[in-house]
Amino acid sequence: MSNCKLDHSREDVKNKYESQRLFLPEEINTRFAGFFSGEPTQAELNEMFHLLKKYDLSSEEEQQERNKQILLLLK
Structure with missing residues (x-):
């Protein structure tokens, strides 16, 4: 994902997740x-934030790639 100089807090990631939750597959939500x-x-935290950022606006192909990366972080 993009290389951002900002550190994102747990709260930033939680808020970003909540804003994208409805667009994510159930496997990720659970x-x-x-x-x-x-x-x-x-x-x-930084990587997860950027994987979730604008997830809903990504193409289906891009979402599938992000899903793989998100699942790796969730293990």
């Missing part, structure tokens, strides 16, 4: 609570 119950690193 696993997302575990991401926040753990201790994601700053790099993981």
Whole structure:
């Protein structure tokens, strides 16, 4: 994803997730609570934020690629 110089907080990622939740596959939604119950690193928070950013506006192909990357972060 894009290389951003900003560090995104847990709250930033939660808010971005909530704004995109309806567009995400159920498989991702059911696993997302575990991401926040753990201790994601700053790099993981930043990456997740950018994977979720404008997810709803992405092409289906782009969404599928993002889904793979999101699922890797959720494991």
